[in-house]
Amino acid sequence: MREKVLYALGIAAILLMAYNLRAIAALPLDPPLGPAAIIMPPVAKLVFFYYAAGGVAIAAGIASAIAGLRFLRTRDFRYDALAVASTEVGLVFLAIHIVTGCLGTRTVYGPSWAWEPRLTTALACGLLYATYLMLRSAVEEPAQRARFAAVWSVFIFLNLPMLAVAINWWRANNRRTLFWRGGSDYIAAWLPSILGTMLAMILLGVLLTAVRMRQEETRRELDTLRRMTHAL
C-alpha cells in the first residue's frame, strides 16, 4: 500500500512538473508582461524553480521542527526519522534555490555571488541544515542523537523567517523589482505556473522524505539486529 502511494506521488509530481514546464515555456516575456523582460529578460523564468525550491526548503524546515518537538514530547523514533528525512530533503531543495539564485545574480550583477540578502540567508540556513546532519553523525547513542537533533531542528526553524524577510530587512532591489513592480497583469499571468511548480516540487519533496524516512527506519532496525547479534 505504502509503495503504491509513493509511486502515485512520484508519477503525479512528474506529470505536474512536465505540464508546468510546457506552460512556463509558453509564457511570453513581451509586454504587458514586460517589466520582468525589461529588467532581466533571460533569467526571469528562473523564478519558477527559485521560489518553488525555496518554498519546499522552508516547508521541510518547519516539518523537521514539528517532528523534533513531537519527538521531545513522545520519544517516538518515527518522529526522529521524519525530522532527519525532511532536513536532508530541505537541504537538497535549498541547494537548488541557491544555485538558481546564483545564476540570476550572475546575469544581473555579473559575479555569481554578490552577497544578495536572500541568497546569503539561504546559504546560512543551508549551513544550519548541514550542521544538523553532521551533528547526527557525530553522536553515537541513538536517544541522545535524536534529542540533540530535535533541539537543533527547532533552532533552525527559528532562523527560517529570515529567508522571507531578508529582502525587506536589507533592502535589496532586484527580486522586489522583478516581482512587485511588475503590476497585477504580470503576477496574474505568472502566478499559476509558480504555484504549479511549487506544488510539483512539494510532491517531489514529500516523496523523497517518505523514501528517506523508510531508510531511517530500516537503519534503526539494522542497529537493533546488530546489537542482538553482539549479545549472542
Add this chain to the structure above:
Amino acid sequence: MTAVTYGFIAAWAILVGYVLTLVNRERYLKRELTGVKAMLESGQASSKAAPAPPD
C-alpha cells in the same frame, strides 16, 4: 544556452544526484540487513545446537 536552461539543468542534476544517493543507500541497507539477519539466524541455530551448560 540561456541561464534558464542552465538553471533547469542544475536543478534536475541536484535532484537526480540526491535520488542516486538514496538508491545507493537503499541497496547498502538491504544488503546489510540481509547479512545481519542471516548472521543472527545462524547464531541462534548454533546456540540451540550447543549443549546446555551444566547447572
